Amino acid sequence: MPPRAARGGTPRIVLTERQEDVLVFIASYTAEKKYPPSNKDIREHFGWGSSNTVADHLEALARKHCLTWEPHLARTLQLTEAGRDAVARRQGQQQTEAPRHA
Secondary structure, X not given: XXXXXXXXXXXXXXXXXXXXXXXXXXXXXXXXXXXXXXXXXXXXXXXXXXXXXXHHHHHHHHHOOOEEOOOOOOOOOEEOHHHHHHHXXXXXXXXXXXXXXX
16 A cells, blocks of 8 residues: 555555656646647657557556556546646645745
């Protein structure tokens, strides 16, 4: 069972930095275009040479309950609540780390 978030709540999923990068890309792409990225879009964005690399990352994220998709259908990626929480945490961290201009 994944570690619990502070003060109870939903379990906090432990992701690698790259897995967080993939989730953030999927979320931002979907928000911008109003449909999820294809495996090719993900592969090209990260500069990966193989579509198997994309599949490996998506399968790992699905095992961690961060997204769902139908592997044989195009553009079916959907972030789960855990995936959306991970994206929100990552974006919150990036905002606190950004330098503030006076």
